[in-house]
Amino acid sequence: EAQLVESGGGLVQPGGSLRLSCAASGFTFSAYWMHWVRQAPGKGLVWVSRIISDGSSASYADSVKGRFTISRDNAKNTLYLQINSLRADDTAVYYCVRDSTYQPDIWGQGTMVIVSS
Amino acid sequence: QSALTQPRSVSGSPGQAVTISCTGGTSDVGGYNYVSWYQQHPDKAPKLMIYDVSKRPSGVPVRFSGSKSGNTASLTISGLQAEDEADYYCCSYAGSYTWVFGGGTKLTVL
Numbered sequence: 001e002a003q004l005v006e007s008g009g010g011l012v013q014p015g016g017s018l019r020l021s022c023a024a025s026g027f028t029f030s031a032y033w034m035h036w037v038r039q040a041p042g043k044g045l046v047w048v049s050r051i052i053s054d055g056s057s058a059s060y061a062d063s064v065k066g067r068f069t070i071s072r073d074n075a076k077n078t079l080y081l082q083i084n085s086l087r088a089d090d091t092a093v094y095y096c097v098r099d100s101t102y103q104p105d106i107w108g109q110g111t112m113v114i115v116s117s
Numbered sequence: 118q119s120a121l122t123q124p125r126s127v128s129g130s131p132g133q134a135v136t137i138s139c140t141g142g143t144s145d146v147g148g149y150n151y152v153s154w155y156q157q158h159p160d161k162a163p164k165l166m167i168y169d170v171s172k173r174p175s176g177v178p179v180r181f182s183g184s185k186s187g188n189t190a191s192l193t194i195s196g197l198q199a200e201d202e203a204d205y206y207c208c209s210y211a212g213s214y215t216w217v218f219g220g221g222t223k224l225t226v227l
Contacts, residue, residue: 035216044120045155045163045206045218052214059214095162102151102210103169107162 002026002106004096009111016086016115022079022096022108030054030074033099036081038092039110046092049081050099064090086115121146121207121219128225129197137222139190139207145217147188151210154183154192157221158203166205167192194224202226 008020020036036048049070051058058070069082079096091114098106122140129135139146139154146152152170155163165174167183170190180195190209194201207219 033214037216037218044221045208046120047216047218050214061215100168102149102214103153103165104155104163104208104216105153105165105168105174107164109162 002098004098004106004108006094006096006108006111009094009113011114011116012086013117014087014115017082017084018086018113020081020083020094020096020111020113022081024077024079024096024098027098027106029072029077034070034072034079035097035099035104036068036070036079037095037097037104037107038090039095040089040092043092045095048094051079083113086113088115091115119217121209121217123205123207123219123222125220126223126225128227129194130227131197131199133197134193134195135197135224136194137192137205137207137224139192139209139219141188141190141209141217143188145209145211146185146190148212149210150185152183152185152190153208154181154190155206155208156201156203157206163206197226199226 035050051070067085071080093110096108097104154167157163170185171183211217
């Protein structure tokens with residue numbers, strides 16, 4: 001069974017950094033594009049970033065461009081999101097999501113990031 | 118990228134049918150047949166219910182169906198059950214390998 005498990009979230013001060021990880025299992029990770037999607041408390045889902053299967057190309061939402069970096073290690077079946085210069089409005093649950101023909105199909109359970117002093 | 122437009126809430130009694138709309142534009146919903154729907158129960162991850170506008174993944178009940186007309190997609194749930202009470206989100210491919218989501222609809226089973 002395909003599964004995604006995120007980790008790395010926590011409480012961080014404004015301006016701080018975190019590295020989120022997402023461990024994939026049950027499918028050929030290196031064959032799939034992967035995304036990060038976030039959900040602020042009580043709010044809707046928002047697309048954050050995408051990386052292609054070999055890791056050579058990535059894209060970002062305007063709200064995180066220049067502060068977030070998506071990457072992957074196909075040998076370790078792991079997706080990453082480096083988040084820097086954190087702001088209060090980055091507070092959210094961050095989901096790792098598999099892309100199946102331009103649509104999200106498998107979601108992780110999410111990892112919570114709280115930005116607060 | 119502006120969020121797709123969904124009603125904030127819908128409701129229905131057990132056994133009834135409800136429809137949730139999702140309106141975008143020609144650069145997303147109207148431009149691609151890559152519209153999907155997700156069910157999210159409180160403090161849980163979203164679950165795929167419909168993909169490619171109208172296809173159901175294995176294990177999703179047949180009472181969930183999807184359709185699209187122009188720039189508006191719709192999710193219909195027939196024969197409502199108590200466990201269907203949840204938030205529902207639509208998602209569309211928006212070009213340049215990005216996604217755009219709807220704002221979410223809270224379904225209440227009366």
